[in-house]
Amino acid sequence: MSSAGSRGRVWLFGDDINTDLIQPSPVVLLPIEEQVSHVFEANRPGWVERVRPGDLIVAGRNFGTGSSRPAAKVLRRLGLGGVIAESINGLFFRNCVNLGLPALECPGVAGAFAEGEEAGFDLATGTVHNLTRGTQLAGRPWATELRQILAAGGLIEQLEAEGLLLTNTTNC
Structure with missing residues (x-):
C-alpha cells in the first residue's frame, strides 16, 4: 500500500x-493512555x-455517529491502520482527518469481508482490497489536501x- x-x-x-x-x-477526561483501555468495552x-x-x-453505515468527542484519537493511539465503512458520520470523519486516522467510505464494504481477513486500502484512489479473497471495491478517495494533513500526522x-x-x- 502507498x-x-x-x-x-x-x-x-x-x-x-x-x-x-x-x-x-x-x-473522556482520563489520560489518553487510560482512555484507550476502554475502547469498545x-x-x-x-x-x-x-x-x-x-x-x-x-x-x-454511519460509523462515528454521536458527539463531537475526539474518539478518533483513541483509535489512532491503539495503533489502528484505519477505518473503512459504508458511511462515516461527517463530524467523526473530520476528526479522523484532523487527528491523523485514515477513514474511508466505501459502499458495499460491510459485506465484502469476514472478520480476520486481510484488507488494504488507498486513500488517493479510494480503492479497497480484500487481500484474502483477491477482490476489490471502489470507495471515495481523499482530496490531496486531506492526505497532506494525514501525512503530517494531523492538522495541529x-x-x-x-x-x-x-x-x-x-513568552506571550
Whole structure:
C-alpha cells in the first residue's frame, strides 16, 4: 500500500457505531493512555487486548455517529491502520482527518469481508482490497489536501510544521 493507505487484519463492526461506544463518556477526561483501555468495552469487551497495530475496522453505515468527542484519537493511539465503512458520520470523519486516522467510505464494504481477513486500502484512489479473497471495491478517495494533513500526522502537526501555529506560549 502507498503512504496514502494501509493494510491489516479486519475487525467487523455494524451500523451506527457511536462515539460513546468508541470512547465512553466516563473516561473522556482520563489520560489518553487510560482512555484507550476502554475502547469498545460496552460492545466488544476485551477487544483492546486482541487488536494489533495496523489492524483495520470495517463497518456498516454511519460509523462515528454521536458527539463531537475526539474518539478518533483513541483509535489512532491503539495503533489502528484505519477505518473503512459504508458511511462515516461527517463530524467523526473530520476528526479522523484532523487527528491523523485514515477513514474511508466505501459502499458495499460491510459485506465484502469476514472478520480476520486481510484488507488494504488507498486513500488517493479510494480503492479497497480484500487481500484474502483477491477482490476489490471502489470507495471515495481523499482530496490531496486531506492526505497532506494525514501525512503530517494531523492538522495541529501540519500547522506547526508550516509555522502557522504558535507552539511555545511561555513568552506571550
